[in-house]
Amino acid sequence: MTISTRGAAKAPAVLVLEDGRTFRGRAYGAVGETFGEAVFNTGMTGYQETLTDPSYHRQVVVMTAPHIGNTGVNDEDDESERIWVAGYVVRDPARVASNWRARRSLDDELVAQGIVGISGIDTRALTRHLRECGAMRVGIFSGNALPDAGTMLAEVRQSAEMQGSNLSAEVATKETYVVPAIGTKRFTVAAIDLGIKGMTPHRMAERGIEVHVLPATATVDEVYAVGPDGVFLSNGPGDPATADLTVIKGVLERRTPLFGICFGNQLLGRSLGFGTYKLKYGHRGINQPVQDRSTGKVEVTAHNHGFAVDAPLDQVSDTPYGRAEVSHVCLNDNVVEGLRLLDQPAFSVQYHPEAAAGPHDAAYLFDRFVSLMEGQRA
Missing domain, CATH: 3.40.50.880 (Class I glutamine amidotransferase (GATase) domain)
Structure with a gap:
């Protein structure tokens, strides 16, 4: 089954790490803002299971595989009743989802569940930064009227840390x-x-x-x-x-x-x-x-x-x-x-x-x- 994606929202998006490093791209999934701990996942496949894994609660997941969404989303592979990631970061979202089990595109599913993401950024550079500096708090901001840089960084630094969190x-x-x-x-x-x-x-x-x-x-x-x-x-x-x-x-x-x-x-x-x-x-x-x-x-x-x-x-x-x-x-x-x-x-x-x-x-x-x-x- 082949599903043509309606495309990620073309609104601009910014990813801001708590140490001040910034990546600019375009919105993927829902438009808005979200906060969590920035972590990276090295799996080449299994994005649907990753998204619905409750262990990712309050984490913004960076996918190191460059092309995400190829097989769309089906109704059988969810690991829980909803997507748990706080945000989603990909380099190149699939323009077309193609798989006989697919029921909708990944972009559509992210929008339906209100998951704010960003695409079109250098995920390799972001992953290297997290490896060198460690997992840290992050915010994703998307829309046509974004806050100024200082405001975004302040909001990230005011968000909850993973250490000490009972979830x-x-x-x-x-x-x-x-x-x-x-x-x-x-x-x-x-x-x-x-x-x-x-x-x-x-x-x-x-x-x-x-x-x-x-x-x-x-x-x-x-x-x-x-x-x-x-x-x-x-x-x-x-x-x-x-x-x-x-x-x-x-x-x-x-x-x-x-x-x-x-x-x-x-x-x-x-x-x-x-x-x-x-x-x-x-x-x-x-x-x-x-x-x-x-x-x-x-x-x-x-x-x-x-x-x-x-x-x-x-x-x-x-x-x-x-x-x-x-x-x-x-x-x-x-x-x-x-x-x-x-x-x-x-x-x-x-x-x-x-x-x-x-x-x-x-x-x-x-x-x-x-x-x-x-x-x-x-």
Whole structure:
């Protein structure tokens, strides 16, 4: 199916970073102004999954791939009920969207959901600037009557910072819902929604797991009311230092099999007594190399995180819940990419094994979770 885009609004647009650097282009998507943390995504594909990933809440995403929108937007690949990015930055938006699954253009979808973007700027130069100077606050301003430069910069510097932001409850479900097992039901999992993507419970359902997705504010009693064989901690936005760890510690005390990803990895780390810190510019994309230290295997993985766990790479650590070790490490910068408890069934990774969008190298992690639940039941 081919859809001719009606074209991005031709109004002028300006991107202003908090350090004063400015990029001028033209409006893409909705016209107006928006603020957030400027981050870059290195994926060549998967823009629809990126846009609808709740972990991108309050972030302005810069796509390093130069040509975006080629395959339009369909009704099947969304990872949540809406676009979550605060703003969108592309170099060359597709003039025509062509794919048999497409229902509308990306530009039309951005307009429909009120997402302010900018196109026609040097995204390579912007990405290099963020790599050198770090992720920072940014504003996008578009329209035929833009504020003066000083006003725009002042508004950017008055906007909220990501560090210290507690955002999980803003993106999580408000009511518990159930994703039924596909085929024969084997296990029940309580999944704490910190910003979960739709493909994640689906991957568990494929393995015979009935997934009860609970709000981020769920209590220990509410988690165990579903009779879980295991507990899952999802991805999500914000600073892990702001999160309440009561439920996770309650799960660890009961020695229930536990699996966390991304934000969930950071929360498990903090529950074990490790710190977390903000990365200079984070890992975002579907091409990040990670080594599983137990096997030596190198996986190409999907990431979206700006914080990381501060744990020693080459030693076993004593924690309130037994011994723990770093199970996975990023080969680009030695950032901790996974944790494993040695004395009870709990582990986590910093990336996205559901592979939406992304490679399938990490799918085995869901099988590892199943094995933990099988072992506990035995």
